[in-house]
Amino acid sequence: MRRLILLAATLIVSCNAASAQSSQPYAGLEQRPIKALSHQQVDDLRTGRGMGLALAAELNGYPGPSHVLEFGDRLDLTADQRIQVQRLFDAMKQEAVPLGNKLVEQETELDRLFSARVVTPESLKATLVAISETQALLRESHLKYHLSTTALLDQSQMQRYAELRGYQRPDSSEGHKHHH
Numbered sequence: 001m002r003r004l005i006l007l008a009a010t011l012i013v014s015c016n017a018a019s020a021q022s023s024q025p026y027a028g029l030e031q032r033p034i035k036a037l038s039h040q041q042v043d044d045l046r047t048g049r050g051m052g053l054a055l056a057a058e059l060n061g062y063p064g065p066s067h068v069l070e071f072g073d074r075l076d077l078t079a080d081q082r083i084q085v086q087r088l089f090d091a092m093k094q095e096a097v098p099l100g101n102k103l104v105e106q107e108t109e110l111d112r113l114f115s116a117r118v119v120t121p122e123s124l125k126a127t128l129v130a131i132s133e134t135q136a137l138l139r140e141s142h143l144k145y146h147l148s149t150t151a152l153l154d155q156s157q158m159q160r161y162a163e164l165r166g167y168q169r170p171d172s173s174e175g176h177k178h179h180h
Contacts, residue, residue, distance in 0.1 A: 034107050035114075045100030045138075048093045053139045057146035063161045064142070065089035065149045071164050075157045084152050092145040099138040106131045 029035060034042065044051045054064055065088045068075065072082055110127045113119035153161070162168040 034104065034111050036107050036111065037104070042104055045104050046097065048096035048100055050142050054142040054146050057143050057150075058165075059167065061158065061162065061167075062146040062150045063153065063158070063165075064146045065092060067165065068149055068153070068161065071161065074164060075153070075160055077157070081152055085149055088145050088148050088152075092141060095141045096138060099134055099141060103131065103134045103138060106134055 032038065037045075041051065043049075050064065050066070054062075058064060065085050068077070068085050069082070069089055072085075077085065106127065110124075110131065113123055113127060150158070159168070163170050
């Protein structure tokens with residue numbers, strides 16, 4: 001009986017600890033300079049990294065310029081393809097970096113509205129509209145360069161890319177894809 005009571009007490013304590021943890025999922029995040037963005041996200045935005053914004057393209061067989069350059073040798077890119085993909089990559093960065101910086105500034109402003117306790121329904125809506133517009137432009141920027149990069153590759157390079165990225169097994173042929 002004593003053991004049973006001890007077990008029950010232990011369970012109650014551990015359940016309370018678990019529920020305290022789950023009711024505080026954001027504890028510590030209040031220290032972040034921009035509450036809605038991690039340090040890594042801010043860094044990714046400022047340097048023009050994709051951050052999964054182009055997954056609709058990437059996972060449907062439209063390679064992006066950075067990974068194509070990364071796999072250049074294994075894709076047997078021609079000298080001309082390398083030059084063109086590098087140009088696309090540079091253009092994408094040139095477009096994405098300012099948009100990323102703008103988004104960081106807009107998120108900073110949203111954070112300021114709340115931290116200064118000056119947010120109104122109107123300022124909230126206006127700030128969110130601006131943020132969503134920048135997010136859309138940033139996403140479009142990444143996606144359209146996947147389109148342009150894909151246009152430069154031949155079918156065997158596309159196949160090899162999918163294998164290198166782990167989307168397709170080398171032995172699976174295009175005609176025998178099984179969709180579940």
